[in-house]
Structure formats: structure tokens, C-alpha cells
Amino acid sequence: xxxxxxxxxxxxxxxxxxxxxxxxxxxxxxxxxxxxxxxxxxxxxxxxxxxxxxxxxxxxxxxxxxxxxxxxxxxxxxxxxxxxxxxxxxxxxxxxxxxxxxxxxxxxxxxxxxxxxxxxxxxxxxxxxxxxxxxxxxxxxxxxxxxxxxxxxxxxxxxxxxxxxxxxxxxxxxxxxxxxxxxxxxxxxxxxxxxxxxxxxxxxxxxxxxxxxxxxxxxxxxxxxxxxxxxxxxxxxxxxxxxxxxxxxxxxxxxxxxxxxxxxxxxxxxxxxxxxxxxxxxxxxxxxxxxxxxxxxxxxxxxxxxxxxxxxxxxxxxxxxxxxxxxxxxxxxxxxxxxxxxxxxxxxxxxxxxxxxxxxxxxxxxxxxxxxxxxxxxxxxxxxxxxxxxxxxxxxxxxxxxxxxxxxxxxxxxxxxxxxxxxxxxxxxxxxxxxxxxxxxxxxxxxxxxxxxxxxxxxxxxxxxxxxxxxxxxxxxxxxxxxxxxxxxxxxxxxxxxxxxxxxxxxxxxxxxxxxxxxxxxxxxxxxxxxxxxxxxxxxxxxxxxxxxxxxxxxxxxxxxxxxxxxxxxxxxxxxxxxxxxxxxxxxxxxxxxxxxxxxxxxxxxxxxxxxxxxxxxxxxxxxxxxxxxxxxxxxxxxxxxxxxxxxxxxxxxxxxxxxxxxxxxxxxxxxxxxxxxxxxxxxxxxxxxxxxxxxxxx
Amino acid sequence: xxxxxxxxxxxxxxxxxxxxxxxxxxxxxxxxxxxxxxxxxxxxxxxxxxxxxxxxxxxxxxxxxxxxxxxxxxxxxxxxxxxxxxxxxxxxxxxxxxxxxxx
Numbered sequence: 001x002x003x004x005x006x007x008x009x010x011x012x013x014x015x016x017x018x019x020x021x022x023x024x025x026x027x028x029x030x031x032x033x034x035x036x037x038x039x040x041x042x043x044x045x046x047x048x049x050x051x052x053x054x055x056x057x058x059x060x061x062x063x064x065x066x067x068x069x070x071x072x073x074x075x076x077x078x079x080x081x082x083x084x085x086x087x088x089x090x091x092x093x094x095x096x097x098x099x100x101x102x103x104x105x106x107x108x109x110x111x112x113x114x115x116x117x118x119x120x121x122x123x124x125x126x127x128x129x130x131x132x133x134x135x136x137x138x139x140x141x142x143x144x145x146x147x148x149x150x151x152x153x154x155x156x157x158x159x160x161x162x163x164x165x166x167x168x169x170x171x172x173x174x175x176x177x178x179x180x181x182x183x184x185x186x187x188x189x190x191x192x193x194x195x196x197x198x199x200x201x202x203x204x205x206x207x208x209x210x211x212x213x214x215x216x217x218x219x220x221x222x223x224x225x226x227x228x229x230x231x232x233x234x235x236x237x238x239x240x241x242x243x244x245x246x247x248x249x250x251x252x253x254x255x256x257x258x259x260x261x262x263x264x265x266x267x268x269x270x271x272x273x274x275x276x277x278x279x280x281x282x283x284x285x286x287x288x289x290x291x292x293x294x295x296x297x298x299x300x301x302x303x304x305x306x307x308x309x310x311x312x313x314x315x316x317x318x319x320x321x322x323x324x325x326x327x328x329x330x331x332x333x334x335x336x337x338x339x340x341x342x343x344x345x346x347x348x349x350x351x352x353x354x355x356x357x358x359x360x361x362x363x364x365x366x367x368x369x370x371x372x373x374x375x376x377x378x379x380x381x382x383x384x385x386x387x388x389x390x391x392x393x394x395x396x397x398x399x400x401x402x403x404x405x406x407x408x409x410x411x412x413x414x415x416x417x418x419x420x421x422x423x424x425x426x427x428x429x430x431x432x433x434x435x436x437x438x439x440x441x442x443x444x445x446x447x448x449x450x451x452x453x454x455x456x457x458x459x460x461x462x463x464x465x466x467x468x469x470x471x472x473x474x475x476x477x478x479x480x481x482x483x484x485x486x487x488x489x490x491x492x493x494x495x496x497x498x499x500x501x502x503x504x505x506x507x508x509x510x511x512x513x514x515x516x517x518x519x520x521x522x523x524x525x526x527x528x529x530x531x532x533x534x535x536x537x538x539x540x541x542x543x544x545x546x547x548x549x550x551x552x553x554x555x556x557x558x559x560x561x562x563x564x565x566x567x568x569x570x571x572x573x574x575x576x577x578x579x580x581x582x583x584x585x586x587x588x589x590x591x592x593x594x595x596x597x598x599x600x601x602x603x604x605x606x607x608x609x610x611x612x613x614x615x616x617x618x619x620x621x622x623x624x625x626x627x628x629x630x631x632x633x634x635x636x637x638x639x640x641x642x643x644x645x646x647x648x649x650x651x652x653x654x655x656x657x658x659x660x661x662x663x664x665x666x667x668x669x670x671x672x673x674x675x676x677x678x679x680x681x682x683x684x685x686x687x688x689x690x691x692x693x694x695x696x697x698x699x
Numbered sequence: 700x701x702x703x704x705x706x707x708x709x710x711x712x713x714x715x716x717x718x719x720x721x722x723x724x725x726x727x728x729x730x731x732x733x734x735x736x737x738x739x740x741x742x743x744x745x746x747x748x749x750x751x752x753x754x755x756x757x758x759x760x761x762x763x764x765x766x767x768x769x770x771x772x773x774x775x776x777x778x779x780x781x782x783x784x785x786x787x788x789x790x791x792x793x794x795x796x797x798x799x800x801x802x
Binding site: 675676677678679682683686 | 720724725732794795798799
């Protein structure tokens, strides 16, 4: 088991889906069965990634494996320093776990899609898009530098665009694809500027080199403010890709794409790429940058959860739930709970993919009905879908014995400790509120979809359980939402292998005075830790221990409250929901939530309308002022030339013509004399002589 | 007694000259025009002779008259040749219609 073998295997894993993409693009039309090859390829990639994960975790647990080569070297070109741009991959524990997650979900979605997309006229193209998406996502996961990260970042953006707009005949799908692409661009510009700040300072894109420079006290432009700016700007990329407020608007619209795509890209993997990016740059985040990240995450999770309460489209509820959970992860990174953020990324990927695939199963059997008001009672018709959906719902609500409980509890404990250590109590309060809201809206979804009496009997009668290739992935993902895969103790993740040996909070490289107090290495423990692992202060460790039980009890209480309220509202109908929103205040809240707080409308009115107005203003300026000046000068030239032409025609030509005419006139009058008759001349001569003689009288 | 003097000769020559001019101007036929020219030449000859008889010029006048007769013969030859050629070209010897030069 050598390191180079792992590197080579990772490269093979990276390029396998691309090979599938190329094959399907080139030969898809000729061999309609080629999608099976694509499924086989992704399965091979998955098997390899299991092997790589096992080897890495078992044999190189504390070692980062890096394989890189110099891609561009400017040598000593004039006017620039020596510039070496490296490409390469970095395999650490986070990478191999992401490899496993991405490949597993990608494989399950491929298998699921065989049935879900059957009969679509662009069937093979769909699989090729999935292939290029998987390739790009693996690129993000494996890269060891910001340049490749950015390139693959844009590639997942492209494949996301292609898959959201897969049914581009529908205007809403085409619009959603465009929206996703443009909104992501806004975040990516920030990320690009952030990367360039780091690049101009350090002349490299490689993570480890940059971090080593910062650790050596070499700050961008010599100031920690620039470091904060770089951190926040790179985080902007995550704001776009992970759908954080204010750029979260694209993700709910992205549900126009096929449902397996929503599960793969817009729930489990691509949107988690933003979180992954922040975990990658976590060590260079200053306290200010982390606070910004925590606040953005907290606000996003709250606003998305409140919107999810009232949505009626099954996929929209899940979409806002995804935004909310991504906000959770981002918030968790902001408060320094690095491990829990990544842990939640993994657990969330499984149960949210399961929820989306489950909703796809429902939509499939209900003949593309997505409105939960027309569902109900599907429990009897679709038992497997129901039970897997329920397990995932329990997991996302944070009920013990599930993976979601472990990761959410960890995040909430982290926010609570953060609140106690820094005084930002609002963040844990939002965290617990969102936990309650999540439990409520997820159970509302389950009850309205699967429980009670069917509300649309016609569609209900046609509903049926999905075939095996669709429910098998559901079962796999639901199983992975059970605690046992992560820790033997269902109440605490600390004892589990995930927390204890696989993922460690890395040590900050930022200058000590720009860190939060609790992230500073403590004097008494500084020699105790392993290399590369953070050495928390005693205060932080104690606070985390202090926070653990209150957080667990509180999260259980709020989750229970949320679930109970959902049952009261929708299952037992103890409280009449319609009555509840008759009140003026609650009605205003209800309408606000239902209309997504009018954020889209606000963007329409400000950014989009502003752009359009500016555009039309500039167009007016162009047409009236610029074109006017050009046309005016043209008109002036025309007038001048007209005058000059008139002068030419009448004055100059007139003179010339007059001369000619005058000569002609003279000639004409004298011509009469020249009759050509000799006799006339003779007469004239004779008379002239006579006249001359009379005049001069020579005699 | 009626004495024939210089004046009579001059009158005759004047009449002859006028007849010649008249012939040239009024006739359309080129041959008639030539005959008019002959009349004028002979009017000039009469003048020469008359001045030689009554003047103090010696024989000069008579000699010039001889020259004129010769010249008239040569002129008649050339002019008739021209008329013949004109007739060949235009099938016509009418001087009114031979006015190509005007155009």
C-alpha cells in the first residue's frame, strides 16, 4: 500500500466519470444502452474510493498524501518573479470521506435514474451530464490548490446549469438554470478576487504553501485586515455555491431539474462544496472572518427554515430545508466547530439525498404531482418509500439513534460554547430555533404526504410503489442515517471513530492576536497535541464539555416540540391551522413565509431592475447622445456639402456653362455669315470694297 | 466732234465688270460663274489697254494684258477641271448646293 498507489487510484477515480461522459457524448446516439456503461463506471469509481478511503484511514491516518507537479513555470522571465503554478491532489481524511460520499451518492443516483428517467428523450445525455458532474465534484474534493479548485468549481456550476435546465423546453426550467448560473457568478467573483489576493501575495495557489506562509507571519500586503478580506471573499464562493443568504435564491428554483439531480447536486454534494471549501480554508480564517461566516450561516438557516414552514411543493420544502441545513454547517464552521460541520455535511448528504430520492419516488408514482395538498395517505401504497422517508426525517429532525442527532447536537453544542465564550448568544438561540422549525416542517411534510386520507383520489388510485432500482438506493441511504455507522454510543459522537480518529480540527495558522481566544493554543497544552491538530485551551475544552449536555437536552426538547406541534396541527388536527392564520399578526407572518419574504421580488426591484434601468439608460445615452453626436456631425457634413454642391452646380458650373453658352451664342450668330456659298461671299466682298472705297476715298 | 477718250473705255470696262459680277452672283451653274470671272478679267484688260494708250506708262499695260489673257486661259483650264471634279463628286455643278464647307 504505497502512497503513490493511492495517488494513482485517486486520479483514476477522478477521470473515470469523465471517460464515461466522453463515451456517452461520442457514442450515446449509436448505442442507446451505453448509459449502463456509465453506471458501471461510476460503480467502479465507488469501489475504488472505498478502497482508497480504507487504506488512507487505516494506514496513513495522520499523514496528508500529496501528489503534485509543476504545471507552469515562467523561469526568470523579464518583469516578473519566478512563477511556479502547481497542479496536484491532496489526500487527507476529509478528502477520502468526501470521495466516498460523492461516489456513493452519485452511484445510487445513477442507479435510481435508470428507472426514474426512463423514456426521456435525452436519456443518454442525462447520464453523460451526471458523469461530468461527478468528475467536476471529485476534482473539487481532490485538488490541493485554489486554481484547480476554482476551475472545478466553475465546472460543477456548468454541470449544475446543464442539469437544472435539462428540460429546457419548460421556460421555468430554462430560467432557473440561468438564475442559478448568474447568482453563482456573483459569489464566484468574490472567490476569484479572494484567490487573487492570496496569489499576488504568495505567488502560489497551493493550500499548504499559502498556509505555511501565513503561519510564518507573512500576511497578504502585510496586514491581517487583508487576510480577513481574503477569507471573506473566498467564502463568497461558498455563499453562492452553498446557497447562503443573500445568494440562496437560486437553489429553490433549481428544483426545476430532474429530482435525482436535485438529490445529487442540489442536496448532497455540489451545494456542500461550499462547506468543503470553507473547511479547506478554515485554518486561515481570522476571528472577524469567522464571525461573518457564523452570522451568514445562522441568518441563512433561520430565514430558510421559516420559508420551509409554509411551502406546498414537496421539493421546495426540501430545498429550503437544504438551504437551512447548509446554513447550519456554515454557522458551525464560523463558530469553530470544524469537525461537527464536516460531520453534518456527511450525515446530511445521506439523509437529504434519501429525502429527495424519496420525494422523487412519490412524484414518479403520482405522475409528476408535486403539491403536497394533493397527496396524503401514501403510506399504505408506498411502504418502502414511506419508511425510508420517515427515517431520514427523524434523522434531519435530530432524534436520538440517528446520524442527524449526532451531528446537529454537536453543532448546537459548538454554538452554545461559542455563545458562552464570546458573548454572541444570538447564534445558539437561532440554532435551537432552527432545530425546532426543522422538526416541525419535516414532520408536516411527512404527515401531509403519507398520513391521513388521500386528498386526490384519482391520483392516489394510480399511485404505486416504485420499482426495486428506485427503492434500493433509498434503503441504502436510510440505513446510513443510523447512528451505528458513526459511533457506538447513540448519544455522543465523541467516542465514535468519525470524531475520535478520522477528522480533527486543524490548527489555525492566522496570527495569534487575530484568533478567537478559544482558538489560541494554550501555554500548558502546547506540547501535548499531535502535529497539525488544534490544541484547544482548557477553557474551550471545559466549555465544550459544559455545553454538551445542555445542548443535547435543549435540542431534544425543541425537536420534540417541533414534532409534537406538527402532529397537533396536521395529524390529530387539535389546532386548526386555518384559524391560526386568521389573526392579523400571524397572517402577516404566514404570508411573508409563503412568499419567501419577497426576497426574489426585492431582487427584481433592486438588482435586476436596477441593471435593466442602467442598461436602458446607457442605451438611451448611446442612442441619443453618442449616436446623436455622430448623426449630428453627419448631418452637418451633409448640409455643408449641400451648400458647397449648390455653389459648384450653380456658381462654378454656371460660370463655365455661361462661358460655353456665350461662345456658342457668338458662334451661332456669326455662323449665319458663313453660308458656304461662294456667291454670297463675292457679293459681300464687292460691297465691302465699295464701302471701303467710299470711306477712304483714295482718289 | 465726238472724241472717244479714256472715259469711254473706263465706262465700257465698268459695265463689263458689273455684268461679270452680276453673272457670278446670280448664276447657279458653276460654268456660268466662270464665264462671269472671264468677263471681269476682260474688263480689267480693257482698263490696262486704255491706260496704256492714254497714260504715260509705256507698253507696260499691254504686256500685263497679255499676261492676263494667258492667266485667264490657265485659270479657265484649272477651274473647268475643278468643275468637272465637282460634278464627279456631287453629280451637280450648282454652286448653291455645294456648301459642304459650311458644315
